[in-house]
Amino acid sequence: MTVLRPGQPVVNPHARRIVLAHGGGGQLTDELLEEVIRPRLDNPWLADLDDSAVMAVEKGQLAFTTDSYVVQPLEFPGGDIGRLAVSGTVNDLAVCGAEAEYISLSLILEEGLELALLRRVLDSVAGTAGEAGVRVVTGDTKVVAKGQADGMYINTAGVGRIRDGIRLGVSRIQPGDVVLVSGEIADHGLAVMLQREQRTVIRSELRSDVAPLNGLIETLLDEIIEDVVFLRDPTRGGLAGVLSDLAERSGLHLMIDETAVPIRQETLYAAEMLGLDPLEVANEGKVVAVVRPEAAERARAVVASHPQGRGASIVGRFQSERNGLCEILTEVGGRRIIQKPYGEELPRIC
Amino acid sequence: MCLALPAKIVEKSGDEAWVVLGDARMSVNLIMTPEADVGDWVLVHAGFAIQQVTEQDALETWRIIEAVHGAPEEAAT
Amino acid sequence: MTMREQMARLTDELHTVAAMLDGGASFMEVCGTHTVNACRSGVHSLMPENVRLISGPGCPVCVTAQRYIDALIGLGRRQGLTVTTYGDMMRVAGAGGSLELARSEGADVRVVTSTMEAVAIAREHPERQVVFAAVGFETTAPATAAAVLAAKRQGLSNFTVLPCHKLVLPAMMTLLADPDVRIDGFICPGHVSVIIGAEAYRPVVEEHGKPCVVTGFEALQIMQGILHLTKQVAAGQAKLENLYPEVVSADGNLRAKRLIEEVFMPGDSAWRALGRMAKSGLDLREEYMAFDAFKRFDITLGEDNDPPGCRCGEVITGKCYPGDCPLFGSVCTPIYPIGPCMVSSEGSCQAWFKYRRNELKRRKAAQTGPAKEVRV
Numbered sequence: 001m002t003v004l005r006p007g008q009p010v011v012n013p014h015a016r017r018i019v020l021a022h023g024g025g026g027q028l029t030d031e032l033l034e035e036v037i038r039p040r041l042d043n044p045w046l047a048d049l050d051d052s053a054v055m056a057v058e059k060g061q062l063a064f065t066t067d068s069y070v071v072q073p074l075e076f077p078g079g080d081i082g083r084l085a086v087s088g089t090v091n092d093l094a095v096c097g098a099e100a101e102y103i104s105l106s107l108i109l110e111e112g113l114e115l116a117l118l119r120r121v122l123d124s125v126a127g128t129a130g131e132a133g134v135r136v137v138t139g140d141t142k143v144v145a146k147g148q149a150d151g152m153y154i155n156t157a158g159v160g161r162i163r164d165g166i167r168l169g170v171s172r173i174q175p176g177d178v179v180l181v182s183g184e185i186a187d188h189g190l191a192v193m194l195q196r197e198q199r200t201v202i203r204s205e206l207r208s209d210v211a212p213l214n215g216l217i218e219t220l221l222d223e224i225i226e227d228v229v230f231l232r233d234p235t236r237g238g239l240a241g242v243l244s245d246l247a248e249r250s251g252l253h254l255m256i257d258e259t260a261v262p263i264r265q266e267t268l269y270a271a272e273m274l275g276l277d278p279l280e281v282a283n284e285g286k287v288v289a290v291v292r293p294e295a296a297e298r299a300r301a302v303v304a305s306h307p308q309g310r311g312a313s314i315v316g317r318f319q320s321e322r323n324g325l326c327e328i329l330t331e332v333g334g335r336r337i338i339q340k341p342y343g344e345e346l347p348r349i350c
Numbered sequence: 351m352c353l354a355l356p357a358k359i360v361e362k363s364g365d366e367a368w369v370v371l372g373d374a375r376m377s378v379n380l381i382m383t384p385e386a387d388v389g390d391w392v393l394v395h396a397g398f399a400i401q402q403v404t405e406q407d408a409l410e411t412w413r414i415i416e417a418v419h420g421a422p423e424e425a426a427t
Numbered sequence: 428m429t430m431r432e433q434m435a436r437l438t439d440e441l442h443t444v445a446a447m448l449d450g451g452a453s454f455m456e457v458c459g460t461h462t463v464n465a466c467r468s469g470v471h472s473l474m475p476e477n478v479r480l481i482s483g484p485g486c487p488v489c490v491t492a493q494r495y496i497d498a499l500i501g502l503g504r505r506q507g508l509t510v511t512t513y514g515d516m517m518r519v520a521g522a523g524g525s526l527e528l529a530r531s532e533g534a535d536v537r538v539v540t541s542t543m544e545a546v547a548i549a550r551e552h553p554e555r556q557v558v559f560a561a562v563g564f565e566t567t568a569p570a571t572a573a574a575v576l577a578a579k580r581q582g583l584s585n586f587t588v589l590p591c592h593k594l595v596l597p598a599m600m601t602l603l604a605d606p607d608v609r610i611d612g613f614i615c616p617g618h619v620s621v622i623i624g625a626e627a628y629r630p631v632v633e634e635h636g637k638p639c640v641v642t643g644f645e646a647l648q649i650m651q652g653i654l655h656l657t658k659q660v661a662a663g664q665a666k667l668e669n670l671y672p673e674v675v676s677a678d679g680n681l682r683a684k685r686l687i688e689e690v691f692m693p694g695d696s697a698w699r700a701l702g703r704m705a706k707s708g709l710d711l712r713e714e715y716m717a718f719d720a721f722k723r724f725d726i727t728l729g730e731d732n733d734p735p736g737c738r739c740g741e742v743i744t745g746k747c748y749p750g751d752c753p754l755f756g757s758v759c760t761p762i763y764p765i766g767p768c769m770v771s772s773e774g775s776c777q778a779w780f781k782y783r784r785n786e787l788k789r790r791k792a793a794q795t796g797p798a799k800e801v802r803v
Contacts, residue, residue, distance in 0.1 A: 194374065204374035259431075268416060269372035275353050275772075277467075325784075331418045332434040332646040334469020336782035353460060354566075354618045379543055381573045382683045393621065393674055396513070397541020398570045401621045401680055407673035414645045417430045418468060 018113040023143025032141060036119060040126040041105070045137035053137035055102060058161055063098035065089055066157035074117065074151050076195045078187070078207030079284075081154055082124030087212045087284060088235065089158040090132045094214040095231035095287060097166030097221065100132060103158040105139035110149040121152065132212035134158070165225045172229040173250040175320035178296040180289045182216065182303050183209070183311035184262040185239050189281035190270045206270050209285030216308045217287060223302045227295035232288050237341050240279040240326075242288050243316070244340045247326035254326040256316035256338065280341040293317070354395035355415075356408035359388050369394060430647070437650045438473045444657045451477030452660045453609050454653060455602070455745055457595060458616030459486035459773025460644055466782040468646030470653075478657060481745030482775035484598050484701060485616055487563045487591075488515045489743050489767045489774050492697040494728040495591045496521035499560050502589070502724060503534040509552070510536045511545035512560040513567075518770045522732050542567075542574035549578065549586035558720045561588040565622045568592045568709055569683040572690035575711070575718045587720035590711055593696060595619050596627060597707035603635045608745055612638035612656040614649065617671055622687075624679030625669040636665040643671045690715050699731070699767065700740025739766035742775050749779040756780060 021028040038046055045053040069085045079087075086103065093100040105125060109118065129136055191208040213233065221228060234242045239261070247254040263278050271278045285308065291299045296314055303309035326338040357369035357376065365381050369392065376394065383399040386392050391408035392399035403411075428436075445452070456462055462482045465471065471480065484490045496516075500523050503510040510526065517527045517538060530536040535555070539545050542559060549557035561571040571588055578586040595616060602608050615628055620641045628639040638659035642652035648670065655668055669675055687709070696708025711719045720726065733740070737759070738752035749755050749768065759765040761777050768774035 203376075204372075206374065265416065266372040266374070270374055272355055272415060273371055273374060273376060328469075330467070330469045330646070331430050332468050332470070332650075333431040333438075333473065334434070334646065335472040336466060336469040337784055339781055339784070354621070377541075379541070379570075379573065382569055382680055382686065384682070393618075395618060396567055396570055397543060398573065400566065400569070400618065400683060401674050403674055411643070411673070414643075414647065418645045418647070 016115055018109045018111060018115065018118065018143055020111050020143050020145065023109065023141055029141065036115065037122060037139070037141070040119075040122045041129070041136045043135045043137065045135065046139075053102065053104075055137070060164070061162040062159055063093050063096040063162050064157070064159050065092040065096075066155065067092065068153060068155040070150065070153050071192060072150055073192070073195050074121065076192050076208055077205050078191055079210040080121055080124050081152060082121035083128045084210050084284060085154040085156045086125055086128040086132065086134070087210050089156040090134055090212040090214050091233045091284075091287070093158050093160040094212075094217040095233055096162060097168050097231070098160035098162045099218075100134045100158055100160040100212075100214050102137045102160075103129070103134050103156050105136045106155040107139070107141045108149050108153040108155075109141065109143045110151050111143055111146045113151055118152070128212060132214055163221065163225075166221070167226075168228065168230055170230060170246065170249045173246070173252065173290055173318060175252060175318050176293045177229060177290050177318045178293050178314055179243070179246070179254070179256070179316040179318075180291060180296065180299055180303065181234075181239065181262065181313055181315050182213070182287045182289075182309045183285075184264045184267065185234070185283055185286065186263060186267050186271060186278035186281035188284040189238065190267055190274070190276070190278075193274060193276075194270055204270060206266055209283060211285035211308055213285065213287050213308060216303065216306045219306050220289065220299060220303055224291065224295045224299055227292040227299070228289055229292065230290035234283045234286055234288055236282050238278070238280040238282055239288070240277070240338045241340055243326045244338050246290065248324045250318065251322050251324050253319040253321040253323050254316055255319055256326065256328040258328050258330045260313050260315045262311040262313045277341075279338065290318075354393045354400060356391050356403050356411050357394050358391050358405075358408070359386060362386075362388050367399070369399075433647060434473070434650060437647065437654055441478070441650070441654045441657060442475045444654065444661050445475035445478050447661050448477060448657070451479060452611040452657060453479040453481055453745070454612045454614060454656050455481045455483040455610045456614040456649075457483040457485040457599065458614075458619065459489070459771070460618075461485070461614055461616070461642075461649055462775055463773055463778050464644050464646060465649050466778040469782070470646055470649055471783060473650070474653075478653065480653070481610065482743065482778075483602070483613075483745060484698070484743040485564070485595070486743070486768070486771050486773040486775070487567075487593060488519055488771035489739065490593055490598070490698045490701070491516075491519070491562055491591050491767070492699045493521055493731040493733065494697065495589070496525075497523060497729055498721075498726050499558075499589060500524060500526060500529050501726070502558050502720065503529040503536050505556075505724075507554070508535065508556045508558065509548060510534070510558050510560065511539045511548060512536065513540075513562065514538045515771050515773070516560055516562060518764065519767050520764070520770070522729075542570045543577065546574050546577050546581070546583070546586060549583050550581060553585055556585050556587070556723075558724075559586075559588045560591065562591045564593055564595050564616070564619050565687070566616075566618045568691065569622065569680075569686040572686040575690050575715055576686070578718060579715070587718050587723050588711070589720040590691070590709055592691070592709040593698065594693065594707050594709070595623070596630070597704050598698065598701060599628075599631055600635075601701055601704055601707075602744060603631070603637065605744065610637065610745065611660050612640070614652045614656070615639050615641045617642060617644055617675065620671065620675040620679070622679050622683045624677050625667060625675050626677045627679070628667055632665050632667045638665050639667045641669045641671050641675050643674075697728075697731075699733075700743055734765050737766040739768040739776070742768050749776040752776070756784065
């Protein structure tokens with residue numbers, strides 16, 4: 001039995017679920033912060049709990065990004081919404097050439113959400129933040145009525161200083177530049193979709209690849225910073241989304257070799273079962289880099305030597321033709337274009 | 351009009367069965383292939399087994415699918 | 428030998444045989460999956476100039492007349508009613524929007540991967556009426572039949588199907604009788620053939636003298652099918668060849684055929700573009716009329732209102748390429764589709780838009796100079 005001490009907030013240690021009052025800004029909110037959130041994320045900024053976190057700024061440029069996460073289900077093999085929220089924002093900063101440092105964490109919780117789940121997600125947030133070397137310095141918690149928020153929505157924003165010597169941009173892409181992918185595609189999207197199918201017909205333990213990639217990107221930039229001209233993480237829309245975008249915005253013809261696109265066998269089976277094209281499925285732990293041809297092999301080697309870049313592969317090259325199209329040389333030697341996928345992929349059945 | 355894949359039956363109970371593809375399991379109705387049993391391969395379409403196939407043919411089909419879609423011969427892990 | 432080497436061998440042989448043809452040849456791929464897989468693998472980019480691939484009416488969504496879509500959407504909007512459907516039907520537009528739109532406005536529309544899922548939903552929700560949109564060719568008809576039988580066995584009074592199944596042979600025969608359509612041979616649908624058997628195409632070969640080849644779905648198998656057809660035409664032959672014997676037998680799956688026969692009987696059916704064809708669809712038999720949604724909900728089918736300018740009908744009969752439609756790529760895209768050929772992931776227009784748009788651009792570029800060699 002817990003012995004209460006004067007000044008100690010009255011927390012029911014068996015409280016199992018989020019209630020509306022947890023978001024009211026009053027005592028229960030404080031308890032939530034003190035008992036659940038702060039112990040996992042503690043740092044000088046959160047300790048002060050001011051309305052805004054205040055950081056010193058070095059000369060140079062800051063990258064600033066934000067994303068909201070509404071993944072269903074909240075937990076899936078390989079990760080959860082917490083890991084996704086931190087990784088996604090860290091990666092958005094990293095692909096701009098910024099050193100991710102500080103992130104915000106806004107939670108919108110559904111009334112009735114199990115506290116045990118919230119704790120697991122926050123553990124994930126803390127663990128992933130630690131892995132990435134970033135700190136959660138400010139945040140917010142709201143609670144909405146049952147039936148809203150699908151359990152939990154998370155928004156994260158992040159800032160980081162752009163590294164010296166970085167010059168990334170579509171305008172730098174030239175004919176001859178090479179496209180590198182850091183590893184096998186389509187794991188995340190398929191893992192999540194398979195979890196949604198669990199209820200009905202399919203059971204699988206395919207794991208998401210969700211991970212913060214700033215360490216990997218830093219390693220790449222340490223090696224060949226002048227020769228990296230563009231970075232992007234192929235999240236929604238998959239690899240196809242990034243490649244078709246690069247072709248369109250650069251105005252150049254991008255030629256991809258399908259035999260060079262890495263994909264794991266289980267992932268392919270899952271894609272076939274769901275009737276989906278792996279090129280269009282989301283990745284949350286992969287990066288696409290455009291590099292100068294003379295540095296291509298070095299880039300591939302340095303990425304492949306990093307634990308998160310094991311499957312690194314050079315998948316294509318920009319041509320001199322100016323048609324803004326991405327074309328793929330298929331496994332059987334045919335040619336066809338890759339285009340931006342339509343929003344919600346409807347699996348083919350019949 | 352027919353996305354159908356060969357898969358191996360690992361569990362069967364009357365007309366209901368579970369098939370396995372890699373490490374994914376899928377539930378399948380065997381009403382069109384009632385003689386198919388655990389260990390047999392079937393062609394699955396929209397939740398039903400529409401034909402029984404030999405293991406050799408099934409594996410060959412998967413070999414072709416994998417080759418055409420670019421997966422490695424061996425599982426990565 | 429690698430995939431590319433195998434394909435190169437087939438392609439070389441095809442080019443050699445095609446060169447011997449007097450004129451050219453047009454082959455129809457009946458099945459939507461063949462179209463998509465061929466496009467996805469770039470088979471079209473390997474074809475000889477004088478061999479043309481026409482996409483046929485093998486996309487069940489594409490050939491479902493608009494009036495059925497309207498009926499489904501009407502049902503979807505009713506209180507206390509759940510519409511269950513395969514994924515592809517969600518975005519097809521009827522006069523009153525689409526199932527997807529209806530769902531976003533509160534209708535209970537659910538995508539299922541199996542007809543038995545729909546039956547389970549009916550069982551778990553006795554307070555709701557559950558309707559299954561029974562679309563598809565002979566491959567899915569047995570699944571619908573099985574669902575009706577299961578519902579009967581379980582004594583479910585809240586499960587019905589809206590029968591929209593179509594039969595492949597009548598469509599093929601109608602196309603052959605159309606003087607505007609030139610078809611020199613058929614790539615027969617692979618998995619429909621699993622059910623109906625290769626011999627089902629015998630009338631096409633014998634009554635119309637057209638070569639028929641049954642093939643599998645991967646690019647190599649499709650190319651092999653095209654090669655066999657071209658060889659037949661070059662030799663002036665008309666034979667039925669089954670290149671997919673591992674799953675397609677001469678007589679098909681007898682159990683599946685019996686399931687269809689038990690529950691359904693052939694009836695007249697309205698096809699988009701092909702019009703009304705006798706005995707080209709499946710109606711529920713009298714003893715199963717209790718499971719007929721048309722009857723239970725007293726639905727009368729309206730008229731079709733094909734959008735002006737839409738040439739889907741000509742696309743699925745092979746009378747024009749998707750690129751020939753004035754709406755293609757400008758007004759009609761996968762994001763804002765006008766006709767079903769662009770909505771359906773098995774539709775020719777979507778396949779073209781996703782995988783062959785560069786041909787239109789290249790035709791334009793060709794007017795300004797040859798394409799440069801690519802280095803990958």
